[in-house]
Amino acid sequence: MLPDRSGKPWAGHLDSVVVNARIVTLIDVARAAGVSRSTASDALQGSGRVAEATRARVRETAEALGYRPNSAARRLRRADAGALGLYLPRTATRLDYYLDLAFGAVERAQHDGLDVVLLGGPTGSSGPVASRVDGLLVIDPDGSDPAVPKLLDAGVPVVTGERYLGPSRAPIGAVVCDNAASLAAVLDHLRERGARRPALLAPGGDSAWAQTLRVSADAWGTPHGVPVTVRTVPFAATPAQAAEAARDLLTAEPDIDAVVCGPDGAAPGVLHGARALGRTPGADLLVASCVDGTATRTGNPPITAVDLRPADYGQACAELLCDILADRTPPDTVRLHPWKLRTRASTQGGH
Amino acid sequence: MLPDRSGKPWAGHLDSVVVNARIVTLIDVARAAGVSRSTASDALQGSGRVAEATRARVRETAEALGYRPNSAARRLRRADAGALGLYLPRTATRLDYYLDLAFGAVERAQHDGLDVVLLGGPTGSSGPVASRVDGLLVIDPDGSDPAVPKLLDAGVPVVTGERYLGPSRAPIGAVVCDNAASLAAVLDHLRERGARRPALLAPGGDSAWAQTLRVSADAWGTPHGVPVTVRTVPFAATPAQAAEAARDLLTAEPDIDAVVCGPDGAAPGVLHGARALGRTPGADLLVASCVDGTATRTGNPPITAVDLRPADYGQACAELLCDILADRTPPDTVRLHPWKLRTRASTQGGH
DNA sequence: CGTCCGTGCCGGATCGATCCGGCACAGGGC
DNA sequence: GCCCTGTGCCGGATCGATCCGGCACGGACG
Numbered sequence: 001m002l003p004d005r006s007g008k009p010w011a012g013h014l015d016s017v018v019v020n021a022r023i024v025t026l027i028d029v030a031r032a033a034g035v036s037r038s039t040a041s042d043a044l045q046g047s048g049r050v051a052e053a054t055r056a057r058v059r060e061t062a063e064a065l066g067y068r069p070n071s072a073a074r075r076l077r078r079a080d081a082g083a084l085g086l087y088l089p090r091t092a093t094r095l096d097y098y099l100d101l102a103f104g105a106v107e108r109a110q111h112d113g114l115d116v117v118l119l120g121g122p123t124g125s126s127g128p129v130a131s132r133v134d135g136l137l138v139i140d141p142d143g144s145d146p147a148v149p150k151l152l153d154a155g156v157p158v159v160t161g162e163r164y165l166g167p168s169r170a171p172i173g174a175v176v177c178d179n180a181a182s183l184a185a186v187l188d189h190l191r192e193r194g195a196r197r198p199a200l201l202a203p204g205g206d207s208a209w210a211q212t213l214r215v216s217a218d219a220w221g222t223p224h225g226v227p228v229t230v231r232t233v234p235f236a237a238t239p240a241q242a243a244e245a246a247r248d249l250l251t252a253e254p255d256i257d258a259v260v261c262g263p264d265g266a267a268p269g270v271l272h273g274a275r276a277l278g279r280t281p282g283a284d285l286l287v288a289s290c291v292d293g294t295a296t297r298t299g300n301p302p303i304t305a306v307d308l309r310p311a312d313y314g315q316a317c318a319e320l321l322c323d324i325l326a327d328r329t330p331p332d333t334v335r336l337h338p339w340k341l342r343t344r345a346s347t348q349g350g351h
Numbered sequence: 352m353l354p355d356r357s358g359k360p361w362a363g364h365l366d367s368v369v370v371n372a373r374i375v376t377l378i379d380v381a382r383a384a385g386v387s388r389s390t391a392s393d394a395l396q397g398s399g400r401v402a403e404a405t406r407a408r409v410r411e412t413a414e415a416l417g418y419r420p421n422s423a424a425r426r427l428r429r430a431d432a433g434a435l436g437l438y439l440p441r442t443a444t445r446l447d448y449y450l451d452l453a454f455g456a457v458e459r460a461q462h463d464g465l466d467v468v469l470l471g472g473p474t475g476s477s478g479p480v481a482s483r484v485d486g487l488l489v490i491d492p493d494g495s496d497p498a499v500p501k502l503l504d505a506g507v508p509v510v511t512g513e514r515y516l517g518p519s520r521a522p523i524g525a526v527v528c529d530n531a532a533s534l535a536a537v538l539d540h541l542r543e544r545g546a547r548r549p550a551l552l553a554p555g556g557d558s559a560w561a562q563t564l565r566v567s568a569d570a571w572g573t574p575h576g577v578p579v580t581v582r583t584v585p586f587a588a589t590p591a592q593a594a595e596a597a598r599d600l601l602t603a604e605p606d607i608d609a610v611v612c613g614p615d616g617a618a619p620g621v622l623h624g625a626r627a628l629g630r631t632p633g634a635d636l637l638v639a640s641c642v643d644g645t646a647t648r649t650g651n652p653p654i655t656a657v658d659l660r661p662a663d664y665g666q667a668c669a670e671l672l673c674d675i676l677a678d679r680t681p682p683d684t685v686r687l688h689p690w691k692l693r694t695r696a697s698t699q700g701g702h
Numbered sequence: 703c704g705t706c707c708g709t710g711c712c713g714g715a716t717c718g719a720t721c722c723g724g725c726a727c728a729g730g731g732c
Numbered sequence: 733g734c735c736c737t738g739t740g741c742c743g744g745a746t747c748g749a750t751c752c753g754g755c756a757c758g759g760a761c762g
Contacts, residue, residue, distance in 0.1 A: 025748060036712045041750060048751085049710060068479040072432070073748035075423035076717050082483075083468070090454070095645070096446035099453075103441065106471045115483060117434070117466045120457045128419045132433075132466060239649040268649050294446070294646065298590040298619050376718060387742045392720060399721085400740060424718035427747050 024067045033061040044069075083115040084321060085133040087151055089140050089207075091236040094263050096294050097310045098139065101161070104314025105137060112322045119151075130155040135321045137161065138171070142235075143206030157331070159321040161313060163208040172331045173324050175316045179209055179290070180216040182306045182339045186260055186288050187220050187228065189304065189341060193349040195258035195286050198228050201245055201270065203262035205235035213262060213290060229253060233266060242269025243276070250277050250285075258286035258347075264293030267303045271346075287346040301345035308339050375418045384412040395420075434466040435672060436484040438502055440491050440558075442587040445614050447645050448661045449490065452512070455665025456488060463673045470502075481506040486672045488512065489522070493586075494557030508682070510672040512664065514559040523682045524675050526667045530560055530641070531567040533657045533690045537611055537639050538571050538579070540655065540692060544700040546609035546637050549579050552596055552621065554613035556586035564613060564641060580604060584617060593620025594627070601628050601636075609637035609698075615644030618654045622697075638697040652696035659690050 030040035035058060042048030043058035050058075061067075075082050086105055088098045106116045117133055129136070129151070139161040141148045149168035152158050159173040183200075190198050200217045203210040214230060221228040233245045242261065246269065250256055261270050267289045271281045279285040282301045289296045292305035316337050323329035381391035386409060393399030394409035401409075412418075426433050437456055439449045457467045468484055480487070480502070490512040492499045500519035503509050510524040534551075541549050551568045554561040565581060572579040584596045593612065597620065601607055612621050618640045622632045630636040633652045640647045643656035667688050674680035 023748095026750095027748080037749080038713075038751080039711055042711090045750080049708095051710060054710080068482055070427070070748050071482045072423050072426035072430075073717090074750080076421070076427050076719095077748080077750045079423075079717070081423070083466075086469070095450045099446045099450045102450075102469060103471070106469050110471050115434075115468045118437070118453060118457050118469050120454070120461050131419055131422045265645065265649070268651065272651050294616065295649070298616070298646070300619065300623050300651075374718095377720095378718080388719080389721080389743075390741055393741090396720080400738095402740060405740080421718050424747090425720080427749095428718080428720045430747070 023070075024065045025070070026067070029058065029062045029065055029067045032065060033058045081132055081134045082113070083117050083133045084109050084318065085117050085119050085129055085136040085151075085156075087119045087136060087138045087147070089142060089145070094265065094291060094293065097264075097291060097308070100310035101139060101314035101317075104311035104316075105318040106314075107311075108315040108318035108322065112326070114322065116318075128154075135159065135325055137317050137321060138164070139317070140207045140209060141166065143167075145206075157321065157324055159317055159324070161317045165206065165208050165211065170332075173320045173329075174334045175313065175320055175337050176208070176334060177308060177313075177337050177339055179212040180219065182341070183213055183216045183260070183290060184220045185341050186290065186304070186306060187217075187224075189343065190258040190260070190286050190288060190347060191224070191226070193286060193347050195349070196226065197253070197256045198226070198258040198260060199249055199253070199256045200228055200230045201237075201242065201249070201259060201261040201266060202230050202232050203235045203237070204232050207235070210235060210262065229256060233262070235263070237263070237266045237269070239266070239269030239272065242266035243273035246270040246273030247277060250274060250279065257284065258288070260288045260290065262290050264289050264291045264295040264303075264305060267296050267305075268299055271299060271303075282346045282348050286349055292342055296342075296344070299346065301348075304344045304347040305342050306339050307342045308337070313337050374421075375416045376421070377418070380409065380413045380416055380418045383416060384409045432483055432485045433464070434468050434484045435460050435669065436468050436470050436480055436487040436502075436507075438470045438487060438489045438498070440493060440496070445616065445642060445644065448615075448642060448659070451661035452490060452665035452668075455662035455667075456669040457665075458662075459666040459669035459673065463677070465673065467669075479505075486510065486676055488668050488672060489515070490668070491558045491560060492517065494518075496557075508672065508675055510668055510675070512668045516557065516559050516562060521683075524671045524680075525685045526664065526671055526688050527559070527685060528659060528664075528688050528690055530563040531570065533692070534564055534567045534611070534641060535571045536692050537641065537655070537657060538568075538575075540694065541609040541611070541637050541639060541698060542575070542577070544637060544698050546700070547577065548604070548607045549577070549609040549611060550600055550604070550607045551579055551581045552588075552593065552600070552610060552612040552617060553581050553583050554586045554588070555583045558586070561586055561613065580607060584613070586614070588614070588617045588620070590616070590620030590623065593617035594624035597621040597624030598628060601625060601630065608635065609639070611639050611641065613641050615640050615642045615646040615654075615656060618647050618656075619650055622650060622654075633697045633699050637700055643693055647693075647695070650697065652699075655695045655698040656693050657690050658693050659688070664688050 026037055026040050030037045040058050043050045043055040109116050135157045136151055137159055138151055141160050141164040143166035152169045157172040160171045161175055163174055163176055164171055187198055202214040217228040217230050231245055231249050259270055261267050270287055274281050274285050281287045287303055289303050289305040292307040296303035296305040320335055377388055377391055381388045391409050394401045394406040460467050486508045487502055488510055489502055492511050492515040494517035503520045508523040511522045512526055514525055514527055515522055538549055553565045568579040568581050582600050610621055612618050621638055625632050625636050632638050638654055640654050640656040643658040647654035647656040671686055
C-alpha cells in the first residue's frame with residue numbers, strides 16, 4: 001500500500017480550500033510553469049544555466065502553488081542529513097546555561113538551513129546517529145561519560161564546547177573559553193576589593209572546565225604569594241552540599257575572606273553556609289562564581305560572576321561546525337570564546 | 352558531480368580498518384547474504400513472508416557488515432520525517448523546567464525511534480516545518496505569540512502542553528495540568544498552616560497556565576469566605592520586579608500573611624521584598640510558588656511549591672503525540688498530568 | 703555560406719529503502 | 733496424474749529532488 005499522502009484532519013488551511021489536496025512537488029511546479037523538472041530545480045536552486053525570466057516565472061509559480069521541497073528526497077540525493085546533533089551534559093545544575101546555549105546553537109544552525117536534534121542522555125544511545133545528522137555538538141564533554149567516545153566515533157564531525165580530555169579520538173574542532181584567565185580575573189578582582197585569603201570551591205568531575213579551575217588556582221596563587229585554598233565539591237553540587245563545604249572551609253580556616261565557587265548553582269549555598277557562621281557575604285566575606293546564571297544574578301546579595309554568554313557560545317559552536325562542514329574552515333580548528341566579568345554586590349567589600 | 356560518499360577524516364574506526372570504505376547499503380547486505388534486496392528488506396523489517404532461517408542469516412550479515420539503514424531513503428519512501436518538533440516559550444524564566452521537559456520528551460520520542468528537533472524562537476520561522484517533522488510539541492502556548500498559530504497551521508499534528516487559548520485552529524491533542532486544583536491545594540495548605548489573608552502574585556501573559564491562576568484565586572476564595580488579593584506580575588518577572596510587587600502588596604495591605612507566586616523564579620524576589628519590610632518568610636509571612644524549580648528548592652528558606660514533574664510532563668506530551676501519530680489514540684484526546692505539592696520550610700508558620 | 707561556440711533547456715539516471723504483484727516449487731487431496 | 737493451495741523469494745516500480753551529458757537554436761566570424 002502506498003503511504004497515505006492525502007488530506008489528514010490536521011492538514012493546513014491551504015488544503016482545506018482545495019478538494020482532494022495533494023502535496024505539491026517539483027513536477028507540479030514544472031508543469032505549471034511550462035518547463036521541465038530539471039529547469040524548475042535549477043531555477044529554484046540558483047544552479048545551472050537558466051534565463052532570468054524563466055527563473056522568475058518558476059519562482060512565482062512555486063510560490064503560488066505553495067511548493068515546499070521534500071527534505072527527505074533532497075537529503076537522499078545530496079547525501080546529507082540537514083541537521084546537527086546537540087549533546088548536553090545531563091547534570092542537575094547549570095540548566096539555564098545549557099538551555100540558552102542550545103537556543104544559540106539553533107539560531108546559528110537555521111542560518112545554514114540546518115535543524116538541531118536534541119540527543120538523549122547517556123542512557124539511550126537511540127541507535128545510529130550517523131545518517132541522521134551531519135555533525136555533532138558535544139558540550140562540556142566529561143572524560144568519564146561513556147556516551148562521549150561513542151559520539152566522537154559516530155562517523156560524523158564533532159565540535160566540542162570546551163576541550164575533550166578523554167582517551168578517545170579527538171574532535172574535529174572546539175570552541176574553548178580561557179577558564180584560567182577568567183578565574184585569574186575573579187581572583188584579581190577579589191584582591192583589588194581587599195581579599196587576602198581567597199578560597200576556591202572547585203567543581204569535581206572530568207570536564208575540561210572543572211579540571212582547569214582546579215589547576216589554575218595554584219597557578220594564580222604562586223606568583224602573587226597568596227596560597228589559594230582549594231576544596232573540591234561535586235560538579236552538580238546541591239546548595240546543601242555547597243553550604244556544608246563552605247562551613248567546613250570557613251571553620252577550618254577562619255581567616256579566609258573570599259570564596260569563589262564553580263557553577264552558579266552552588267553560590268546560594270555558600271551564602272547560606274557563611275551566614276550560618278555569622279559571616280556577612282559582600283562585607284566581611286566576598287563571594288564570587290565562575291559561572292553566571294539565574295542564581296548569581298538573583299542572589300541576595302547578587303553575586304559577582306563570570307558571564308560565559310551561553311547563547312553566543314552556542315552560536316559559536318554551531319558556527320564552527322557549519323564552517324567545517326561547508327569547508328569554509330579547515331578541520332582541527334580551535335576558536336576562543338570571550339567571557340566577561342559581571343561585578344556585583346557580593347564582592348563590594350568595605351566593612 | 353556525485354556527492355562525496357567516500358572516506359572522510361572524521362570517518363569512524365570501522366572505516367579506518369578497511370581501505371576505500373563505503374557506506375554499507377541494503378544491496379551489499381543482500382548480496383553478501385545471497386538474497387535479493389526485497390528479501391533483505393523484509394527480513395530486517397519483520398514484514399513480508401521470509402523463512403526464519405533466511406531472516407536470521409540476513410540479520411547476521413547486516414550486523415557483520417555494520418549495515419545502517421539510510422534514514423533519508425527510508426523517510427522518502429515511507430513519507431514520514433522520523434522526528435518531532437519541540438517549541439518552547441522563549442521566556443527568561445522557568446528555564447530548568449523547560450530543559451527537564453525537553454529531555455523527557457526526547458526520552459519518550461526515541462522509544463518510538465523519533466528524533467526531537469529543537470525549534471527556534473519566534474524570530475526565525477526557519478522555513479517550512481512540515482516535511483521535516485511528523486508532529487509538533489508546543490509547550491505552554493501563549494495566545495499572543497505569533498509563532499504559535501503558524502505552528503498549528505503547519506500541516507502536521509500538534510500536541511500542546513497546557514491548553515491553547517488563542518484564536519487559531521485547535522491542536523490535535525493536549526496534555527494539561529489541573530492548575531485550578533493545584534492552586535487550591537496551595538491555598539488550602541496555607542490556610543491549614545494558619546494563613547488568613549492570602550495573596551497571589553499572578554503571572555501575566557496569555558498562556559492557559561497564567562490565565563487559570565488568575566481566575567482560580569477567586570474561585571477558591573469565595574466559598575471559603577476569604578478574599579484572595581490578586582496582583583499581576585509579568586510572566587517572566589525578574590526578581591527585582593517580584594520584590595517590588597511584593598513590597599507594594601504588603602505595604603498596601605499589611606495584614607496579608609501569605610503570598611503565592613507564579614513561576615519559581617519570582618519566589619526569591621518575594622522573599623527579598625518581604626524582608627525589606629521587616630517580615631520573616633516562613634514565620635509571619637508564608638510563601639509558596641505555583642511552580643517548583645531550582646529557585647524554590649534552593650531558596651532560603653526552601654519554598655513550598657507545586658512540582659509539575661517536568662520530565663514526566665515532557666514524556667507525556669511526546670507519548671500522546673506518538674500515540675496519535677501511530678493511531679493508537681484518536682485525535683482530540685486530552686490527557687491530565689498529575690502534580691504534587693512539595694511542602695517546605697517557607698510555609699512552616701508557627702510564630 | 704559553413705563552421706564554431708555559447709546559451710537555454712531537457713531527458714534520463716541516480717540516491718537507498720520499501721512495497722506489491724507474481725513466479726516457482728512442494729505437498730496434499732481427489 | 734492433475735489441480736489447487738500456500739510458502740518463500742524476487743523483480744520492477746516508486747518516493748521527489750538533483751545532476752550530468754547532451755541537444756537545439758541563434759549569432760558571430762572567417
